[in-house]
Amino acid sequence: MPNNLRVLISGGGTGGHIFPAIAIANQIKSVYPDAEIEFVGAKGKMEMEKVPAAGYKIHGLWISGLQRSLTPKNLSLPFKLVSSLWESRKIIKKFKPDFTVGVGGYASGPLNYIASKMGVPVYLQEQNSFPGITNKLLKDVARKICVAYDGMDRFFPSEKIVVTGNPIRQDVLASAATREEGLEYFSLKNDKKTILIVGGSLGARTINEAIQANLESLESAGVQLLWQTGQNYNEEFGTFSWGTRTAFVKRMDLAYKVADVVISRAGAMSVSELSALGKATIFVPSPFVSEDHQAKNAMSLVDKHAALLCKDVEATAKLGGMVISLLQDEEQMSALQDEIKKLGLPLAAQSIVSEIIKDLGA
Numbered sequence: 001m002p003n004n005l006r007v008l009i010s011g012g013g014t015g016g017h018i019f020p021a022i023a024i025a026n027q028i029k030s031v032y033p034d035a036e037i038e039f040v041g042a043k044g045k046m047e048m049e050k051v052p053a054a055g056y057k058i059h060g061l062w063i064s065g066l067q068r069s070l071t072p073k074n075l076s077l078p079f080k081l082v083s084s085l086w087e088s089r090k091i092i093k094k095f096k097p098d099f100t101v102g103v104g105g106y107a108s109g110p111l112n113y114i115a116s117k118m119g120v121p122v123y124l125q126e127q128n129s130f131p132g133i134t135n136k137l138l139k140d141v142a143r144k145i146c147v148a149y150d151g152m153d154r155f156f157p158s159e160k161i162v163v164t165g166n167p168i169r170q171d172v173l174a175s176a177a178t179r180e181e182g183l184e185y186f187s188l189k190n191d192k193k194t195i196l197i198v199g200g201s202l203g204a205r206t207i208n209e210a211i212q213a214n215l216e217s218l219e220s221a222g223v224q225l226l227w228q229t230g231q232n233y234n235e236e237f238g239t240f241s242w243g244t245r246t247a248f249v250k251r252m253d254l255a256y257k258v259a260d261v262v263i264s265r266a267g268a269m270s271v272s273e274l275s276a277l278g279k280a281t282i283f284v285p286s287p288f289v290s291e292d293h294q295a296k297n298a299m300s301l302v303d304k305h306a307a308l309l310c311k312d313v314e315a316t317a318k319l320g321g322m323v324i325s326l327l328q329d330e331e332q333m334s335a336l337q338d339e340i341k342k343l344g345l346p347l348a349a350q351s352i353v354s355e356i357i358k359d360l361g362a
Contacts, residue, residue, distance in 0.1 A: 001033045008097040010040040010112060011105035011134070015201070016127055016269045020251035020349075021047075021103045022054045023126065024165030027349035028072045031357075038095060040088070059091050073273045092118055099123060099356065102142075114225045116141035121277015123356050127166050127268035129300050130293040131155050144359050146352045148272060148345070149300050164352045173346055175253030175275055182254035186244045192224040193327050194243075196259035199284075201248055206312045207284050207319075211263075212237050214320025221324045226255055244309030244348055245259035261326055261333065263319065264296035273346070275301070276354025278341030280333045285316050291318055306339035327344045 010023055011017045025037045037154045041047035043060035051058040061084040064077070083185075088111045092100075099121040102108035112122045126135045129149040136155060139145065146164040153161060173343070183190055199207040208229055213239075218225065225243030228293045229236070234247035249255045256262075256277050264270050266285040274281050283301070285294035301307040308326065310319050326332060345351070 003032050005035040005093060006097045007035060007037045008040060008092070008100045008115070008261065009037065009102035009103065010100060011040075012041040012051075012109035013045050013105040015046070015050075015276045016267050017103045017105045018047045018050050019169060019269060020127060020167040021101070021259035022051065022056070023170070023349045024092070024101055024103075024352055025054075025056060026170070031222055031353060036095075040107050040345070042090060042105065045105075045107075047105075047107075049166050054081065059087075060086055061107045061110060063110060081110065085114055089118070090112040090296045092120060101356070101361065102135065102138060103127070104135050105135065109134045109137060112138050113141060116248060121360065123352075123359075125164075125167075126152070126156075127272075129296040130291045130295045132290070144355055146355060149267065149297075162351075163345075164355065164356050166268055166274075167349035167352065168269065168273045168346070168347075169252070170257065172253045172273060175257070177251075177254050179257045179260070182251075182258035185251060185254050186226055186258060186333055187225055187242060188226065188258060191243075192222060193260040194253075194258045195223055195225050195323055196255050196262045196264075196326070197227045198249070198255075198264050198270070199227060199228065199230050199263065200265055200267065201230060203233040204284070204286065205219065205233060206315050207263060207265070208233050208237055210284075210315035210319040213316050215240055217320050223324070223327060223329070225316060226258060227263060230253075239243060243260045244278065261323055266294040268293075269298055271297050271301065272345070275306075275325075276344035276346040278337045278344065280307075280326065280336040282310055282319070282326065284310050284312055284319065287312045301340060301343060302341065304339060305342055309338060 009021050025202050028035050035052050039051045039056050039058040041058050042063050064085040077354045100112055100115040102112040102124045116122050122142050124135050124145045126161045139156045146162050148166045227245040228249045231247045262279045262281045266283040283298035285298045302309045
């Protein structure tokens with residue numbers, strides 16, 4: 001395989017698509033330093049900001065998904081699709097990629113479909129235990145489909161599936177920071193167990209309300225909180241003196257170092273990071289996602305006794321008691337840490353790139 005590989009990576013819409021895409025790009029560059037890598041995303045979506053910030057050029061397509069409710073926005077979809085297919089052809093013709101990688105999201109569909117029609121090898125990466133519509137539509141044109149969960153032959157041709165895991169942030173995985181550094185950074189105490197609460201960068205109302213409702217019992221239990229409320233909810237919840245509350249945790253490596261137990265949504269990347277790091281976790285899956293895929297992500301661990309689950313609708317009533325009970329049960333905490341780490345695949349980006357290069361015959 002020549003060192004000056006040319007690769008197009010497409011997809012986005014959410015961090016769960018974008019960060020794996022960037023991790024794959026970084027891994028390609030680490031193996032082939034002279035590789036030329038460009039991205040294709042959807043105009044107006046977060047990849048148009050995040051990808052350039054990571055040092056890569058990105059092309060924007062005028063594309064969006066089908067709205068589930070009756071709305072005039074759907075009327076423009078055929079025009080967007082034609083525009084995106086035409087623009088994808090122009091991008092591929094000019095860039096001449098050796099292969100493309102699709103990670104899900106609106107832009108991945110037109111780009112990879114056109115790539116396959118132009119004879120360019122197409123590879124897919126699926127983060128969730130229940131695939132998004134784009135990857136399901138592209139399954140027939142892909143040469144290999146890299147997945148994070150077992151049982152994906154329900155959705156994809158079994159001969160194309162490779163279980164690699166999800167690429168996770170290497171700054172989190174490879175951090176040399178200590179727990180003591182984390183405690184100092186977040187102004188936390190060394191003699192108290194710490195609950196890390198994360199509901200995503202924007203926040204999760206249900207989790208925040210459940211913590212707020214249980215502040216008194218949590219304080220009585222003698223624990224401390226590192227509470228990421230999310231940017232949407234930071235002004236809505238009261239202050240407390242026995243932990244740290246912040247809109248956004250910038251140093252997640254330090255947050256994971258101090259966490260004895262984590263309360264988290266069950267997005268694919270959160271599940272993958274927590275598994276790779278071996279953190280005892282209570283998942284509160286979001287019910288507001290397509291095909292209820294967060295619940296399916298969480299259950300893939302719960303069924304293997306590697307995590308606990310609290311339903312979103314039951315969080316206010318049950319979450320406080322669950323986390324206190326877990327923190328008081330050292331044996332259960334240790335078992336969860338051991339079992340979840342067995343499911344972690346920290347070398348996912350390397351595995352994905354290796355599978356692609358092997359398939360290409362290099």
